[in-house]
Amino acid sequence: MRKGHLSTYISKHTVAIFLFGLGLIVLLNSCYSSKKEKKPGSETEIQTVSKSLPKAPEAALPPYMADGRKVYRQVCLTCHQANGKGVSGLNPPLTQTDNVLGDKNRLLEIIIKGSEANLKDNTSEYANVMQGYGMLGDKEIANVASYIRNSFGNKAEPITVEEVTSFRSVNKK
Ligand code: HEC
Known part of the structure:
Protein backbone atom coordinates (compact mmCIF):
# COMPACT_ATOMS: atom_id res chain seq x y z
CA MET A 1 0.00 0.00 0.00
CA ARG A 2 2.84 2.34 0.80
CA LYS A 3 4.36 1.78 -2.62
CA GLY A 4 1.02 2.49 -4.25
CA HIS A 5 0.67 5.76 -2.33
CA LEU A 6 4.09 6.89 -3.44
CA SER A 7 3.43 6.13 -7.07
CA THR A 8 0.15 8.09 -7.07
CA TYR A 9 1.96 10.94 -5.33
CA ILE A 10 4.63 11.05 -8.05
CA SER A 11 2.21 10.64 -10.91
CA LYS A 12 -0.01 13.45 -9.53
CA HIS A 13 3.01 15.78 -9.44
CA THR A 14 4.24 14.68 -12.85
CA VAL A 15 0.93 15.74 -14.34
CA ALA A 16 1.12 19.05 -12.48
CA ILE A 17 4.70 19.68 -13.67
CA PHE A 18 3.76 18.66 -17.18
CA LEU A 19 0.80 21.03 -17.24
CA PHE A 20 2.89 23.81 -15.71
CA GLY A 21 5.59 23.32 -18.36
CA LEU A 22 3.05 23.26 -21.13
CA GLY A 23 1.52 26.49 -19.87
CA LEU A 24 4.96 28.07 -19.72
CA ILE A 25 5.69 27.09 -23.33
CA VAL A 26 2.37 28.50 -24.54
CA LEU A 27 2.98 31.72 -22.60
CA LEU A 28 6.54 32.22 -23.88
CA ASN A 29 5.50 31.40 -27.41
CA SER A 30 2.75 34.01 -27.40
CA CYS A 31 5.14 36.64 -26.09
CA TYR A 32 7.67 35.84 -28.79
CA SER A 33 5.17 35.91 -31.63
CA SER A 34 3.71 39.24 -30.47
CA LYS A 35 7.18 40.81 -30.75
CA LYS A 36 7.49 39.64 -34.31
CA GLU A 37 4.17 41.20 -35.30
CA LYS A 38 4.56 43.68 -38.15
CA LYS A 39 3.64 47.23 -37.38
CA PRO A 40 0.66 48.16 -39.46
CA GLY A 41 1.50 50.71 -42.10
CA SER A 42 5.23 50.03 -42.21
CA GLU A 43 5.05 48.62 -45.72
CA THR A 44 2.61 51.17 -47.10
CA GLU A 45 4.81 53.94 -45.73
CA ILE A 46 7.62 52.88 -48.05
CA GLN A 47 5.27 52.74 -50.98
CA THR A 48 3.83 56.20 -50.41
CA VAL A 49 7.23 57.97 -50.56
CA SER A 50 6.38 60.00 -53.61
CA LYS A 51 8.82 60.19 -56.44
CA SER A 52 8.19 63.90 -56.98
CA LEU A 53 9.99 65.02 -60.13
CA PRO A 54 12.02 68.24 -60.03
CA LYS A 55 10.15 71.20 -61.51
CA ALA A 56 10.99 72.06 -65.09
CA PRO A 57 13.29 75.10 -65.08
CA GLU A 58 11.68 78.34 -66.21
CA ALA A 59 12.46 79.28 -69.77
CA ALA A 60 15.98 80.59 -69.34
CA LEU A 61 16.68 84.08 -70.65
CA PRO A 62 20.07 84.64 -72.25
CA PRO A 63 22.50 86.09 -69.66
CA TYR A 64 22.78 89.43 -71.46
CA MET A 65 19.13 90.15 -70.67
CA ALA A 66 19.60 89.93 -66.90
CA ASP A 67 23.01 91.63 -66.93
CA GLY A 68 21.93 94.29 -69.42
CA ARG A 69 18.84 95.08 -67.40
CA LYS A 70 21.03 95.66 -64.36
CA VAL A 71 23.14 98.22 -66.24
CA TYR A 72 20.01 99.78 -67.77
CA ARG A 73 18.42 100.24 -64.36
CA GLN A 74 21.56 101.74 -62.87
CA VAL A 75 22.53 104.05 -65.74
CA CYS A 76 19.83 104.59 -68.37
CA LEU A 77 16.49 104.22 -66.62
CA ASN A 91 14.69 112.04 -73.62
CA PRO A 92 13.70 109.99 -76.67
CA PRO A 93 12.06 106.58 -76.54
CA LEU A 94 14.25 103.57 -77.36
CA THR A 95 11.53 101.94 -79.43
CA GLN A 96 10.86 102.18 -83.15
CA THR A 97 14.19 103.83 -83.85
CA ASP A 98 16.94 102.77 -86.25
CA ASN A 99 19.51 103.96 -83.75
CA VAL A 100 18.56 101.05 -81.50
CA LEU A 101 17.38 98.44 -83.98
CA GLY A 102 19.62 99.14 -86.97
CA ASP A 103 23.38 99.35 -87.46
CA LYS A 104 25.20 98.07 -84.38
CA ASN A 105 28.04 100.58 -84.70
CA ARG A 106 25.59 103.49 -84.72
CA LEU A 107 24.10 102.28 -81.43
CA LEU A 108 27.54 101.69 -79.89
CA GLU A 109 28.58 105.17 -80.94
CA ILE A 110 25.60 106.73 -79.13
CA ILE A 111 26.16 104.70 -75.97
CA ILE A 112 29.94 105.20 -75.87
CA LYS A 113 30.26 108.76 -77.19
CA GLY A 114 26.83 110.13 -76.30
CA SER A 115 24.58 112.25 -78.46
CA GLU A 116 23.79 115.91 -78.64
CA ALA A 117 22.37 115.94 -82.13
CA ASN A 118 18.99 117.08 -80.82
CA LEU A 119 17.27 114.03 -82.17
CA LYS A 120 13.80 114.46 -83.52
CA ASP A 121 11.11 111.94 -84.17
CA ASN A 122 7.60 112.36 -85.50
CA THR A 123 6.31 113.97 -82.34
CA SER A 124 9.13 115.59 -80.40
CA GLU A 125 12.53 117.15 -80.32
CA TYR A 126 14.66 116.05 -77.38
CA ALA A 127 16.20 118.91 -75.48
CA ASN A 128 18.44 116.91 -73.14
CA VAL A 129 21.97 115.94 -73.98
CA MET A 130 23.12 112.38 -73.53
CA GLN A 131 26.66 112.04 -72.29
CA GLY A 132 28.84 109.14 -73.42
CA TYR A 133 29.15 106.03 -71.29
CA GLY A 134 32.60 104.96 -72.44
CA MET A 135 33.53 104.42 -68.81
CA LEU A 136 31.47 101.22 -68.86
CA GLY A 137 33.25 97.95 -69.61
CA ASP A 138 32.95 96.20 -72.98
CA LYS A 139 30.77 93.52 -71.45
CA GLU A 140 28.42 96.01 -69.77
CA ILE A 141 28.03 97.92 -73.02
CA ALA A 142 27.40 94.74 -75.01
CA ASN A 143 24.83 93.61 -72.45
CA VAL A 144 22.94 96.90 -72.16
CA ALA A 145 22.93 97.36 -75.95
CA SER A 146 21.62 93.81 -76.41
CA TYR A 147 19.07 94.39 -73.67
CA ILE A 148 17.55 97.51 -75.26
CA ARG A 149 17.56 95.79 -78.67
CA ASN A 150 15.39 93.04 -77.13
CA SER A 151 13.15 94.91 -74.68
CA PHE A 152 10.13 97.25 -74.84
CA GLY A 153 8.84 95.29 -77.82
CA ASN A 154 12.17 95.56 -79.70
CA LYS A 155 13.67 92.56 -81.44
CA ALA A 156 17.14 92.69 -82.96
CA GLU A 157 20.33 90.64 -82.95
CA PRO A 158 22.29 91.01 -79.70
CA ILE A 159 25.69 92.72 -79.72
CA THR A 160 28.68 90.65 -78.55
CA VAL A 161 31.55 91.71 -76.31
CA GLU A 162 33.91 91.16 -79.26
CA GLU A 163 31.93 93.60 -81.36
CA VAL A 164 32.24 96.25 -78.66
CA THR A 165 35.98 95.59 -78.26
CA SER A 166 36.59 95.90 -81.99
CA PHE A 167 34.40 99.03 -82.26
CA ARG A 168 36.47 100.63 -79.55
CA SER A 169 39.81 99.66 -81.06
CA VAL A 170 38.78 101.11 -84.42
CA ASN A 171 37.28 104.27 -82.88
CA LYS A 172 39.90 104.66 -80.13
CA LYS A 173 37.27 105.13 -77.44
C1 HEC B 1 20.75 112.04 -68.75
C2 HEC B 1 19.72 111.33 -69.46
C3 HEC B 1 20.15 110.12 -70.24
C4 HEC B 1 20.75 108.98 -69.81
C5 HEC B 1 21.17 108.64 -68.39
C6 HEC B 1 20.87 108.13 -70.95
N1 HEC B 1 20.37 108.73 -72.05
FE1 HEC B 1 20.22 107.95 -73.91
N2 HEC B 1 19.54 109.70 -74.61
C7 HEC B 1 19.28 110.82 -73.86
C8 HEC B 1 18.92 111.93 -74.73
C9 HEC B 1 18.58 113.34 -74.31
C10 HEC B 1 18.99 111.44 -76.04
C11 HEC B 1 18.77 112.22 -77.30
C12 HEC B 1 20.05 113.03 -77.56
C13 HEC B 1 19.95 113.89 -78.78
O1 HEC B 1 18.95 114.55 -78.95
O2 HEC B 1 20.93 113.87 -79.55
C14 HEC B 1 19.34 110.02 -75.92
C15 HEC B 1 19.44 109.16 -76.98
C16 HEC B 1 19.67 107.83 -76.88
C17 HEC B 1 19.57 106.89 -77.97
C18 HEC B 1 19.12 107.20 -79.38
C19 HEC B 1 17.60 107.14 -79.34
C20 HEC B 1 16.88 107.45 -80.63
O3 HEC B 1 15.81 108.03 -80.58
O4 HEC B 1 17.36 107.09 -81.68
C21 HEC B 1 19.91 105.67 -77.47
C22 HEC B 1 19.96 104.37 -78.21
C23 HEC B 1 20.22 105.86 -76.07
N3 HEC B 1 20.04 107.17 -75.74
C24 HEC B 1 20.60 104.83 -75.21
C25 HEC B 1 20.95 105.03 -73.90
C26 HEC B 1 21.49 104.01 -73.06
C27 HEC B 1 21.71 102.56 -73.46
C28 HEC B 1 21.74 104.57 -71.86
C29 HEC B 1 22.38 103.93 -70.66
C30 HEC B 1 23.68 103.33 -70.85
C31 HEC B 1 21.34 105.95 -71.94
N4 HEC B 1 20.88 106.18 -73.20
C32 HEC B 1 21.42 106.86 -70.90
C33 HEC B 1 19.34 110.90 -72.48
C34 HEC B 1 19.94 109.95 -71.67
Missing part, protein backbone atom coordinates in the same frame (compact mmCIF):
# COMPACT_ATOMS: atom_id res chain seq x y z
CA THR A 78 16.35 107.72 -65.10
CA CYS A 79 16.13 109.24 -68.58
CA HIS A 80 14.73 106.56 -70.85
CA GLN A 81 12.34 105.17 -68.17
CA ALA A 82 11.55 101.60 -67.14
CA ASN A 83 9.36 101.05 -70.19
CA GLY A 84 11.90 102.57 -72.63
CA LYS A 85 9.43 105.26 -73.65
CA GLY A 86 11.59 108.17 -72.51
CA VAL A 87 10.26 111.55 -71.44
CA SER A 88 8.40 113.68 -73.96
CA GLY A 89 10.45 116.66 -75.08
CA LEU A 90 13.51 115.61 -73.04
Whole structure:
Protein backbone atom coordinates (compact mmCIF):
# COMPACT_ATOMS: atom_id res chain seq x y z
CA MET A 1 0.00 0.00 0.00
CA ARG A 2 2.84 2.34 0.80
CA LYS A 3 4.36 1.78 -2.62
CA GLY A 4 1.02 2.49 -4.25
CA HIS A 5 0.67 5.76 -2.33
CA LEU A 6 4.09 6.89 -3.44
CA SER A 7 3.43 6.13 -7.07
CA THR A 8 0.15 8.09 -7.07
CA TYR A 9 1.96 10.94 -5.33
CA ILE A 10 4.63 11.05 -8.05
CA SER A 11 2.21 10.64 -10.91
CA LYS A 12 -0.01 13.45 -9.53
CA HIS A 13 3.01 15.78 -9.44
CA THR A 14 4.24 14.68 -12.85
CA VAL A 15 0.93 15.74 -14.34
CA ALA A 16 1.12 19.05 -12.48
CA ILE A 17 4.70 19.68 -13.67
CA PHE A 18 3.76 18.66 -17.18
CA LEU A 19 0.80 21.03 -17.24
CA PHE A 20 2.89 23.81 -15.71
CA GLY A 21 5.59 23.32 -18.36
CA LEU A 22 3.05 23.26 -21.13
CA GLY A 23 1.52 26.49 -19.87
CA LEU A 24 4.96 28.07 -19.72
CA ILE A 25 5.69 27.09 -23.33
CA VAL A 26 2.37 28.50 -24.54
CA LEU A 27 2.98 31.72 -22.60
CA LEU A 28 6.54 32.22 -23.88
CA ASN A 29 5.50 31.40 -27.41
CA SER A 30 2.75 34.01 -27.40
CA CYS A 31 5.14 36.64 -26.09
CA TYR A 32 7.67 35.84 -28.79
CA SER A 33 5.17 35.91 -31.63
CA SER A 34 3.71 39.24 -30.47
CA LYS A 35 7.18 40.81 -30.75
CA LYS A 36 7.49 39.64 -34.31
CA GLU A 37 4.17 41.20 -35.30
CA LYS A 38 4.56 43.68 -38.15
CA LYS A 39 3.64 47.23 -37.38
CA PRO A 40 0.66 48.16 -39.46
CA GLY A 41 1.50 50.71 -42.10
CA SER A 42 5.23 50.03 -42.21
CA GLU A 43 5.05 48.62 -45.72
CA THR A 44 2.61 51.17 -47.10
CA GLU A 45 4.81 53.94 -45.73
CA ILE A 46 7.62 52.88 -48.05
CA GLN A 47 5.27 52.74 -50.98
CA THR A 48 3.83 56.20 -50.41
CA VAL A 49 7.23 57.97 -50.56
CA SER A 50 6.38 60.00 -53.61
CA LYS A 51 8.82 60.19 -56.44
CA SER A 52 8.19 63.90 -56.98
CA LEU A 53 9.99 65.02 -60.13
CA PRO A 54 12.02 68.24 -60.03
CA LYS A 55 10.15 71.20 -61.51
CA ALA A 56 10.99 72.06 -65.09
CA PRO A 57 13.29 75.10 -65.08
CA GLU A 58 11.68 78.34 -66.21
CA ALA A 59 12.46 79.28 -69.77
CA ALA A 60 15.98 80.59 -69.34
CA LEU A 61 16.68 84.08 -70.65
CA PRO A 62 20.07 84.64 -72.25
CA PRO A 63 22.50 86.09 -69.66
CA TYR A 64 22.78 89.43 -71.46
CA MET A 65 19.13 90.15 -70.67
CA ALA A 66 19.60 89.93 -66.90
CA ASP A 67 23.01 91.63 -66.93
CA GLY A 68 21.93 94.29 -69.42
CA ARG A 69 18.84 95.08 -67.40
CA LYS A 70 21.03 95.66 -64.36
CA VAL A 71 23.14 98.22 -66.24
CA TYR A 72 20.01 99.78 -67.77
CA ARG A 73 18.42 100.24 -64.36
CA GLN A 74 21.56 101.74 -62.87
CA VAL A 75 22.53 104.05 -65.74
CA CYS A 76 19.83 104.59 -68.37
CA LEU A 77 16.49 104.22 -66.62
CA THR A 78 16.35 107.72 -65.10
CA CYS A 79 16.13 109.24 -68.58
CA HIS A 80 14.73 106.56 -70.85
CA GLN A 81 12.34 105.17 -68.17
CA ALA A 82 11.55 101.60 -67.14
CA ASN A 83 9.36 101.05 -70.19
CA GLY A 84 11.90 102.57 -72.63
CA LYS A 85 9.43 105.26 -73.65
CA GLY A 86 11.59 108.17 -72.51
CA VAL A 87 10.26 111.55 -71.44
CA SER A 88 8.40 113.68 -73.96
CA GLY A 89 10.45 116.66 -75.08
CA LEU A 90 13.51 115.61 -73.04
CA ASN A 91 14.69 112.04 -73.62
CA PRO A 92 13.70 109.99 -76.67
CA PRO A 93 12.06 106.58 -76.54
CA LEU A 94 14.25 103.57 -77.36
CA THR A 95 11.53 101.94 -79.43
CA GLN A 96 10.86 102.18 -83.15
CA THR A 97 14.19 103.83 -83.85
CA ASP A 98 16.94 102.77 -86.25
CA ASN A 99 19.51 103.96 -83.75
CA VAL A 100 18.56 101.05 -81.50
CA LEU A 101 17.38 98.44 -83.98
CA GLY A 102 19.62 99.14 -86.97
CA ASP A 103 23.38 99.35 -87.46
CA LYS A 104 25.20 98.07 -84.38
CA ASN A 105 28.04 100.58 -84.70
CA ARG A 106 25.59 103.49 -84.72
CA LEU A 107 24.10 102.28 -81.43
CA LEU A 108 27.54 101.69 -79.89
CA GLU A 109 28.58 105.17 -80.94
CA ILE A 110 25.60 106.73 -79.13
CA ILE A 111 26.16 104.70 -75.97
CA ILE A 112 29.94 105.20 -75.87
CA LYS A 113 30.26 108.76 -77.19
CA GLY A 114 26.83 110.13 -76.30
CA SER A 115 24.58 112.25 -78.46
CA GLU A 116 23.79 115.91 -78.64
CA ALA A 117 22.37 115.94 -82.13
CA ASN A 118 18.99 117.08 -80.82
CA LEU A 119 17.27 114.03 -82.17
CA LYS A 120 13.80 114.46 -83.52
CA ASP A 121 11.11 111.94 -84.17
CA ASN A 122 7.60 112.36 -85.50
CA THR A 123 6.31 113.97 -82.34
CA SER A 124 9.13 115.59 -80.40
CA GLU A 125 12.53 117.15 -80.32
CA TYR A 126 14.66 116.05 -77.38
CA ALA A 127 16.20 118.91 -75.48
CA ASN A 128 18.44 116.91 -73.14
CA VAL A 129 21.97 115.94 -73.98
CA MET A 130 23.12 112.38 -73.53
CA GLN A 131 26.66 112.04 -72.29
CA GLY A 132 28.84 109.14 -73.42
CA TYR A 133 29.15 106.03 -71.29
CA GLY A 134 32.60 104.96 -72.44
CA MET A 135 33.53 104.42 -68.81
CA LEU A 136 31.47 101.22 -68.86
CA GLY A 137 33.25 97.95 -69.61
CA ASP A 138 32.95 96.20 -72.98
CA LYS A 139 30.77 93.52 -71.45
CA GLU A 140 28.42 96.01 -69.77
CA ILE A 141 28.03 97.92 -73.02
CA ALA A 142 27.40 94.74 -75.01
CA ASN A 143 24.83 93.61 -72.45
CA VAL A 144 22.94 96.90 -72.16
CA ALA A 145 22.93 97.36 -75.95
CA SER A 146 21.62 93.81 -76.41
CA TYR A 147 19.07 94.39 -73.67
CA ILE A 148 17.55 97.51 -75.26
CA ARG A 149 17.56 95.79 -78.67
CA ASN A 150 15.39 93.04 -77.13
CA SER A 151 13.15 94.91 -74.68
CA PHE A 152 10.13 97.25 -74.84
CA GLY A 153 8.84 95.29 -77.82
CA ASN A 154 12.17 95.56 -79.70
CA LYS A 155 13.67 92.56 -81.44
CA ALA A 156 17.14 92.69 -82.96
CA GLU A 157 20.33 90.64 -82.95
CA PRO A 158 22.29 91.01 -79.70
CA ILE A 159 25.69 92.72 -79.72
CA THR A 160 28.68 90.65 -78.55
CA VAL A 161 31.55 91.71 -76.31
CA GLU A 162 33.91 91.16 -79.26
CA GLU A 163 31.93 93.60 -81.36
CA VAL A 164 32.24 96.25 -78.66
CA THR A 165 35.98 95.59 -78.26
CA SER A 166 36.59 95.90 -81.99
CA PHE A 167 34.40 99.03 -82.26
CA ARG A 168 36.47 100.63 -79.55
CA SER A 169 39.81 99.66 -81.06
CA VAL A 170 38.78 101.11 -84.42
CA ASN A 171 37.28 104.27 -82.88
CA LYS A 172 39.90 104.66 -80.13
CA LYS A 173 37.27 105.13 -77.44
C1 HEC B 1 20.75 112.04 -68.75
C2 HEC B 1 19.72 111.33 -69.46
C3 HEC B 1 20.15 110.12 -70.24
C4 HEC B 1 20.75 108.98 -69.81
C5 HEC B 1 21.17 108.64 -68.39
C6 HEC B 1 20.87 108.13 -70.95
N1 HEC B 1 20.37 108.73 -72.05
FE1 HEC B 1 20.22 107.95 -73.91
N2 HEC B 1 19.54 109.70 -74.61
C7 HEC B 1 19.28 110.82 -73.86
C8 HEC B 1 18.92 111.93 -74.73
C9 HEC B 1 18.58 113.34 -74.31
C10 HEC B 1 18.99 111.44 -76.04
C11 HEC B 1 18.77 112.22 -77.30
C12 HEC B 1 20.05 113.03 -77.56
C13 HEC B 1 19.95 113.89 -78.78
O1 HEC B 1 18.95 114.55 -78.95
O2 HEC B 1 20.93 113.87 -79.55
C14 HEC B 1 19.34 110.02 -75.92
C15 HEC B 1 19.44 109.16 -76.98
C16 HEC B 1 19.67 107.83 -76.88
C17 HEC B 1 19.57 106.89 -77.97
C18 HEC B 1 19.12 107.20 -79.38
C19 HEC B 1 17.60 107.14 -79.34
C20 HEC B 1 16.88 107.45 -80.63
O3 HEC B 1 15.81 108.03 -80.58
O4 HEC B 1 17.36 107.09 -81.68
C21 HEC B 1 19.91 105.67 -77.47
C22 HEC B 1 19.96 104.37 -78.21
C23 HEC B 1 20.22 105.86 -76.07
N3 HEC B 1 20.04 107.17 -75.74
C24 HEC B 1 20.60 104.83 -75.21
C25 HEC B 1 20.95 105.03 -73.90
C26 HEC B 1 21.49 104.01 -73.06
C27 HEC B 1 21.71 102.56 -73.46
C28 HEC B 1 21.74 104.57 -71.86
C29 HEC B 1 22.38 103.93 -70.66
C30 HEC B 1 23.68 103.33 -70.85
C31 HEC B 1 21.34 105.95 -71.94
N4 HEC B 1 20.88 106.18 -73.20
C32 HEC B 1 21.42 106.86 -70.90
C33 HEC B 1 19.34 110.90 -72.48
C34 HEC B 1 19.94 109.95 -71.67
